[in-house]
Amino acid sequence: DTGVSQDPRHKITKRGQNVTFRCDPISEHNRLYWYRQTLGQGPEFLTYFQNEAQLEKSRLLSDRFSAERPKGSFSTLEIQRTEQGDSAMYLCASTDTGGSYNEQFFGPGTRLTVL
Amino acid sequence: QKEVEQDPGPLSVPEGAIVSLNCTYSNSAFQYFMWYRQYSRKGPELLMYTYSSGNKEDGRFTAQVDKSSKYISLFIRDSQPSDSATYLCAMIRAGGTSYGKLTFGQGTILTVHP
Numbered sequence: 001d002t003g004v005s006q007d008p009r010h011k012i013t014k015r016g017q018n019v020t021f022r023c024d025p026i027s028e029h030n031r032l033y034w035y036r037q038t039l040g041q042g043p044e045f046l047t048y049f050q051n052e053a054q055l056e057k058s059r060l061l062s063d064r065f066s067a068e069r070p071k072g073s074f075s076t077l078e079i080q081r082t083e084q085g086d087s088a089m090y091l092c093a094s095t096d097t098g099g100s101y102n103e104q105f106f107g108p109g110t111r112l113t114v115l
Numbered sequence: 116q117k118e119v120e121q122d123p124g125p126l127s128v129p130e131g132a133i134v135s136l137n138c139t140y141s142n143s144a145f146q147y148f149m150w151y152r153q154y155s156r157k158g159p160e161l162l163m164y165t166y167s168s169g170n171k172e173d174g175r176f177t178a179q180v181d182k183s184s185k186y187i188s189l190f191i192r193d194s195q196p197s198d199s200a201t202y203l204c205a206m207i208r209a210g211g212t213s214y215g216k217l218t219f220g221q222g223t224i225l226t227v228h229p
Contacts, residue, residue, distance in 0.1 A: 031215065040123065042203050042219030043159065056216065091158055095215060101147060101166065104215060106158030
C-alpha cells in the first residue's frame, strides 16, 4: 500500500497520560499536515512541515502538543497530559509541491479517546 | 463565526435522486475550492477541486463556485447507495496552494437509500 499510513488506528488513554501518534506519508511527498477532527465537525488544521521544518502551527496546538518530522520522512504528534477535550480523530495528510494545485492525500486517522 | 459554513444535514434521498450540497464562506481570499468524501472511520478523499469561479464536471459530479456570492455547490446526479458518506467542502487561500492549509466546512451527512 503506497498511501498515507497512521499508527495506531485507535488509542484509549486515561486523562493525564502522554500519547504519541505516527504518520508515514506517501514516499517523496515533501509536505506533511496534521489535522484534528472532532465528532460532527470538519477537520481543523494543526500544523504542517515542509521536509523536516515545521512552518506553521495553529493556535489550537497548545504547549501540550508537539510535532516532529525528523529527516523529512515520517512524523510524530505527541500530546502530553491528555485532557478529555483532546478526544478526536487525528488526521495526517501529505502532498508534493511545485504544481499549481497539489492534492493532499489523507491517512485513515488515529482515533483518540481520553477517559 | 466560522470561515466556512456547511449545513450538517443529515440528508436522506432515494436512489437515483439529484443531490445538492452547499457551502458558504466569508474570506474572499479563498481561491481553490474542494469537495472531499469521507466514509465512516476513514480519512477524507478528494472528489473534485475548482480554481476560482466556474463549473467543473466529473461523471455524475458537478462542482460550482460563485465567488461573487461566496457560495459553492456540489451536485450528484443519479445518486447511488455507495454515495452515502459525509461530504466536506474545503478551501485554500490565494497564493497559498503550495502551502495548502485546508479550511473545511462542518460536513454534510448523506444517506442514499435503495
